[in-house]
Amino acid sequence: FISQVFVFGNSFEHYLVAIVLLNDEFIKQWATNEGYDYQGSLSSEMGKKLKQVVLDDMTREGKKRGLMSYEQVKTIEFIK
Numbered sequence: 001f002i003s004q005v006f007v008f009g010n011s012f013e014h015y016l017v018a019i020v021l022l023n024d025e026f027i028k029q030w031a032t033n034e035g036y037d038y039q040g041s042l043s044s045e046m047g048k049k050l051k052q053v054v055l056d057d058m059t060r061e062g063k064k065r066g067l068m069s070y071e072q073v074k075t076i077e078f079i080k
Contacts, residue, residue: 001026007073015074051076
């Protein structure tokens with residue numbers, strides 16, 4: 001469901017951040033399943049919940065692939 005992702009980190013910060021571009025069809029399907037009316041932009045509440053879903057999935061996939069905690073993204077932002 002992630003179309004593109006850019007991960008950034010440097011030695012002066014304690015964690016990695018990611019800029020995420022989601023597949024629009026995924027967002028529509030997820031919003032419908034969660035009872036939201038998605039009209040092409042994320043409401044504050046919807047965005048917050050979706051960020052947690054995506055971040056949890058990224059963390060789970062990272063753990064499956066053996067990434068250490070410091071190699072994991074800790075916060076994300078969406079772009080459209």
